[in-house]
Amino acid sequence: MIDQNIDVSTLTNEQKAEYFKALKGIKPKKRKQKKDPNAPFVREKLTLPDGHNKLLLHSCCAPCSGEVMEAIFASRIEFTIYFYNPNIHPLKEYLIRKEENIRFAQKWGIPFIDADYDRKEWFERAKGMEYEPERGIRCTMCFDMRFERAAEYAHNNGFPVFTSSLGISRWKDMNQINGCGYRAAEKYDDLIYWDYNWRKGGGSKRMIDISKRERFYQQEYCGCVYSLRDTNAHRIASGRNKIEIGTLYYSAD
Numbered sequence: 001m002i003d004q005n006i007d008v009s010t011l012t013n014e015q016k017a018e019y020f021k022a023l024k025g026i027k028p029k030k031r032k033q034k035k036d037p038n039a040p041f042v043r044e045k046l047t048l049p050d051g052h053n054k055l056l057l058h059s060c061c062a063p064c065s066g067e068v069m070e071a072i073f074a075s076r077i078e079f080t081i082y083f084y085n086p087n088i089h090p091l092k093e094y095l096i097r098k099e100e101n102i103r104f105a106q107k108w109g110i111p112f113i114d115a116d117y118d119r120k121e122w123f124e125r126a127k128g129m130e131y132e133p134e135r136g137i138r139c140t141m142c143f144d145m146r147f148e149r150a151a152e153y154a155h156n157n158g159f160p161v162f163t164s165s166l167g168i169s170r171w172k173d174m175n176q177i178n179g180c181g182y183r184a185a186e187k188y189d190d191l192i193y194w195d196y197n198w199r200k201g202g203g204s205k206r207m208i209d210i211s212k213r214e215r216f217y218q219q220e221y222c223g224c225v226y227s228l229r230d231t232n233a234h235r236i237a238s239g240r241n242k243i244e245i246g247t248l249y250y251s252a253d
């Protein structure tokens with residue numbers, strides 16, 4: 001390895017000749033361009049698979065879908081939000097999460113489908129999985145159930161592509177989510193699951209920035225009664241209070 005930053009004036013003529021000979025063929029170091037922190041943010045233009053331009057967006061909540069919605073909107077893709085999350089417990093939490101999402105959709109003028117809250121079926125499907133950890137088989141069931149219904153709605157209502165805001169959260173396993181998405185779509189010949197990675201290009205950070213800007217309700221657990229139980233147990237073990245539903249909102253700082 002040749003040190004390209006040495007002071008050549010300190011070398012003898014012989015050393016200089018050796019040095020320049022050794023340097024031949026070595027590409028000069030590229031200077032790293034510093035990012036301008038004040039440069040305006042330019043969004044990547046997104047395109048749907050197979051040249052489509054109509055999308056059904058399954059939304060889990062306002063904080064996760066805020067950045068996703070703004071990215072899709074900026075790319076001029078026609079889309080509708082599909083809110084189907086029967087996993088959320090209790091009802092008070094469900095209604096707050098849904099209302100926050102409706103408020104943001106109305107701000108952008110995006111159609112919003114308020115689907116069922118059929119908790120009975122969710123609990124039926126969760127039987128025997130009550131003590132599974134997050135990211136385990138209960139979560140696969142939970143994504144499957146929500147995506148099956150989203151895919152069915154997309155198929156019945158002329159949406160050639162569907163996706164979900166679930167994958168933007170760093171708490172989730174993207175491969176697990178995508179597996180459920182592909183599985184739901186493969187039942188229909190005319191439907192594609194779009195596995196776009198919403199976290200890339202600073203998406204995760206913008207998700208937080210938008211949540212702060214919009215003062216969204218800040219949910220403190222994933223959603224189901226079991227995740228509420230486990231989060232509370234963890235909080236108590238670390239000397240914190242239990243979650244108080246409906247009290248925490250993002251603030252600007």
Ligand code: SF4
Binds near residue numbers: 087138223227
């Ligand atoms: S932890 Fe979250 S993803 Fe898993 S089952 Fe509960 S609500 Fe669904």
